[in-house]
Amino acid sequence: MNVYxxxxxxxxxxxxFVNSILRSVIPKSSWNFDLEDCDHILRVESKKNITKLVQLNLQRDGFECEELL
Structure with missing residues (x-):
């Protein structure tokens, strides 16, 4: 399992709203939020690389979303 x-x-x-987006695009993954962090962190656990999929779908709906490396 990889963590993004x-x-x-x-x-x-x-x-x-974001949970519904993520359920529709990465249903076999798990995720959590750390909104107390200044970067409003979203952590996703997935067996496959979902970076582009998450970024494109969240950005399409008006959210900033950038992978931290």
Whole structure:
């Protein structure tokens, strides 16, 4: 399992909406948020590389999303 970490613009009120986006595009992955971090971290665990998929879908819906390496 790989862990991908993203800097985002997700806020607490966006969680439900973002969860629905992630469920539709990466249903076999798990994720969690650390919105207390200044970078509003999204961590995703997945067997395959989902970086582009997550970034494109969140950005399409108006969120900033950048993988932290």
């Amino acid at each position: 970490i993203f800097k985002t613009s997700i806020s607490p009120q966006d969680i439900s």
